[in-house]
Structure formats: structure tokens, C-alpha cells
Amino acid sequence: MIGAGMTGTPVVVTDCDHATLDPEQAVLAPAGIGFRREQCHTAADVISRSAGARVLINQYAPITAEVLDALPTVELVVRYGVGVDNVDVEAATRRGVWVANVPDYGTDEVADHALALALALLRGVTVYDRSVRAGGWEYQDARPLRRLSELTFGVVGCGAIGQAVAARAAAFGPRVVGADVLDGRPPGPIERVELAELLAVSDVISLHATLDANSRGLIGEQALAACKPTAVVVNTARGGLVDTTALLAALDAGAIAGAALDVLDPEPPDAATREGLARHPRVILTPHAAWYSEESFVQLKTEVAREAVRVCQGGPPRSPVNRPAQKSSEVAR
Template sequence: MVSRAASGKDGVVTLDAQHPVRVVQLGGLMPFVREWLVDRYAAPELADLADPAGVEVAVVGGGAPVGAAEMDALPDLRAIANFGVGYDNVDVAEAQRRGIVVSNTPDVLTDAVADLAAFLVVDVLRGITAADRFVRSGAWGRGEKLPLTRDVRGAVVGVLGLGRIGTAAAERLEAFGAEVHYHSRSPKDVAWTHHGSPVELVRASDVLVVLTPGGAGTEKLVDAAVLDALGPDGYLVNVARGSVVDEDALVAALEAGRIAGAGLDVFADEPHVPEALLTRDDVVLLPHVGSATTQTREAMGRVVLDNVDAFLERGALVTPVPTD
């Protein structure tokens, strides 16, 4: 059933007694998702809502924060639908304390993110984007020589966080001939080699691929000690969350030659990238595009709608996030 509301001056949405606003947007959503939410639920932005009473579901994306302040602004809130597999932008503990359930969009972005993780491993070892810049700069035409790179086949790739995406990325890298090692909270039923800590993992690895969730539990998990253990011939690839890597320690390790390079799709203060990384040819920089394909984003949007529909119809989410 589609909710309807009246729109007053300046686009401010007011409640209608027969058709109250039950869904609100909290920002960070793609235009087509916004259109779906307006068409299906007449869902306004929170800033355009004159009276928050009766709003039961908040839809959020793009890492927009949902903490106590946002929950206070919606006194009847019962569910938060997050557009993304990561949900460290949502204070899940506070939501749980208030009896608010939270959903995310797992599975549908696994392949896209795993593809990008595998690509970044290939890129940092083979120097693909560096070679592209070399050609475009005219260096090849001037007769300059590009340094030799490293084979993916035979390289040991350490996966930090062997969840759905980590497993899919490992399978892709194994197809390239890489040897896969991993660390996770507990050993998995896989043939790959498990290590008991991140430091143990990187000591055995040529490339460390970070695929853990974000949040307080993994903040700066990849610190100076882990980077030092990776060593001057080792590479870091991060497609998880910028918070998982100590960015200052990473810059220091690169500048001192304590690691060989990095491939980064995420950063601690997006969209701001440390200036020291911008001119380095041994670092590949991407603007958080792990799931940024048309097909994947549309699938994520459908999961969001499924969650909102399910909650409004029967009070249950399709893809609830784990709770303690």
C-alpha cells in the first residue's frame, strides 16, 4: 500500500490523517532509490517533514550517520533500512536499546566488490593503472622504460575477513593462481590456510586484502605493527572501510619504503584523501566504487524496498543485521 502526504510551501511534507507518512529518507541515497521511495511510500527527506509523528521506517544510504540524535528526531521510529552491506554508520546498539530493528543489503553486492578487490590485487602487483599513466604522460613515447612488475600467479594473498565478500574475492584470486591465506574471528571450513592474528597473516603474505566490517571493533586493525610485518615487498589492498586502516601509519610506511604499495577504494575521511597519497605512483586510488555498478545498485535498492515493504506489512525485516 502506498502512503500519501500533502506537500506545502517549500516542499515541506505534512501529515494527512488518512494517509500518514510512514517512511522517511535520511540522506545518502541514489536518485533512482529516492524516486522509488517517493513513488511507493511518498517518503520525504527528514528536513522536509513538518511533523515526524507516525514515521516508522527511516531509509539511509551513503554512510549517512544514524545515531541517537536522528532517532530522537523520529519518536515513532521502529526500523532503519540501510542502503549498503556495511552499517557502521548506524548506531545499532542504540537502535537495539530503543527496540528499533536495522536491515542492510547483503549478498547482492558480493560479486561486484569481490571483482574490484581482485582487480586491485592484480593492479598493485602488475602496475596496470601506473602503466596507463606512464603511456599518457608520454614517457613511453620518449623511450623511457617501465620497471618490471610481479606475477599474480604464485603470490600469497592474505584475506583479512573471510565473510561472503572475502570468500568470493579469494576464489577469484585463486583462479589467477594466487595462494590464499586468511584471518577471521574463527577458522572456516575452507582449504585455505588460517592464521591466528593479522600480524601472523601478513608475515606469510605478499598482499594483504582487507575485507572486514567497519565499526569500533575493527578500527585501525591494520596498524603500524601490521604494516611493518607486511614488509617492504608487501602490498595493502583495502576495499572494506577506511577506518580499518590507520591512515597515518600507512602514509608513514609508504614514505619510508616499509611497504611496497597500496590499492585503496576506501578512506578514513571520505571523500578526502591524504594529500601525501595523491602523487604516489605506488598507490592506486579509487573513489569508493566497490559496489558501483548499475546492476548492483539497482539490486541493493530492491532489497531496501523489500525490507520496507516487509516491515510495514508484517513487522519483520527481510535482511536484518545481526544483533548481540
């Protein structure tokens, strides 16, 4: 059941930029679980439009402690995607609320996209394209280009996506180094190094870290100053990992050679961000599309609905990011 403005529906989609919710309905309807779609932008929107919900399926709207206090029936917040930086996970944990994501829906797609962006920079694809369209026909227009097997490919954040990127990059023959290897042992072709060393030696810096208070602005003025002037930055993780002002300054000063960004902060970009990045001849931009294929789209939507079913039927989610306290009206606020 989809019904805007109704209260007491077990599952509420707080916000979503997808054209259809047919995959979600295909999972929820056979389980007898009603849901409705809202378009919330603020915490106040979520509170006013989600009364009685047991599950919030969420994309961008903020899920704060205030939201959770106002919606005591909520048992699960599940995000369309991997990152949960717009959800107060600590507050949810204290209040006995599960937080879940879909960590594996677009691993191949993001890895493929990251390599595509890196290769476009390393082989001068967009530079050549612009030159030819403008009437040019000179290989010198994108000089200097380097043999890929002579380069060092750095992966920041070596979870599932980072490992998939490393495996793809290794096929071209470069040295592959990685920082933030979470399991303590470098997987596959990754040579473990500290971040400072990775920045100093890498020709490609591909970002796959989670965004939190410690990683926000990770690639800022200091990090960019440590890079080779021939290095390029690729970000398919979270826009907040990169200080855009510092990045543009580094590009203008020739401190780095290029950047390819699938994610920005904010999204969509504001006028200043759009103008600064879009004007730059050594920047490639894509619209937070790295995750996308028709297959990953359906998988994402199906899995968030399955998580909702699991919790509505009394079980835990498949992919929780927290271990909540016991749900109780007496949980300390």
C-alpha cells in the same frame, strides 16, 4: 508519494547521493506506502525532518540514540549497503528498533573490484600507464614484478565478499590465506591463519572486515611494520580500517610496495588526505565504487524498499543485524 518537508510519511530516506529513487518508488507505491527524500547531514537534521516515520532508509547520516529517542515511531533503520557503522545498533536494539542492511547486493562487484585493484598493483598497470603517457616505453619502469602463482594472497575478513575474493584470487594460483574466518572453518581455498601470520607472509593484503571499535585502524603503524616490503594493501571495505597517515609513512619509507583504496576516512576525502594519497605514485584510488554496477544499483535500492514494506506490513526485515527488544514506550533508555 515523494514530498519534501511533509510530516507523518511512513518512510523517510534520510540522505542519499543517488540521482533517482525510482526503484524505491516502484516497490513502495504498489504497497500504498508513502515516502519522502531528505538530505540530512547531522543527527539534528534527521530528528527535525523525520517526524512520524516508521522506517528510516539511511546512507550516511548518523542514527544515534538521540535520534531514536526523538523519533519513537521508528521501527526500522535500513541502510543502503552492508556496513552499519553510522547506526548505533546497540541503542536501536534496546529501543525495540530493527536495524537491517543489504548484505548481498554487490558481492560479485566488490570481489571483482578488489581483484582488479590487486592485479593493477601486482602487474604495474598504473605505473606503466603513467610512464607511457610521459613518453616512456620500458618494462623496467615497474620492476620488480612477480609471477602471481608464486605469491600469497591474504584476505582479512572472510565473510561472503572475502570468500568471493579468495575464490577469484585462487584462480591465479597463489596460496590464499585468511584471517577472521567467522564460521570457524576455512571456506573454499582459504587456509586459516592468525592476522599476525597473514601480515607476515602475504604479498597482497585485501581487507573485507567490518568496521567497529576493535577494527578501526587495524592496518596501522604496527601492522604495516609486520608486512613484507614487497606487500601491497587493497581496501574495498571501510576507510577506517586503515590509518592513512601510517600508510603514507610506510609507502614513503619503502616499508610496503603499494596500496589501492576504494574507501577512505573521511569520504569524500579532505584536502590533506586527498593531497597525501593522490600525490603518491604507488597508490591507486577509486571513489567508493567497488559495489557499483547497474544491476547492483537497482538491487540495492529495490531491497531497501522491500525491507521497508516488510516492516510496515507488520513483519520482520529479511536481513536484520540485530534482535531488538520488544517495542514499547517503557523500554529503558
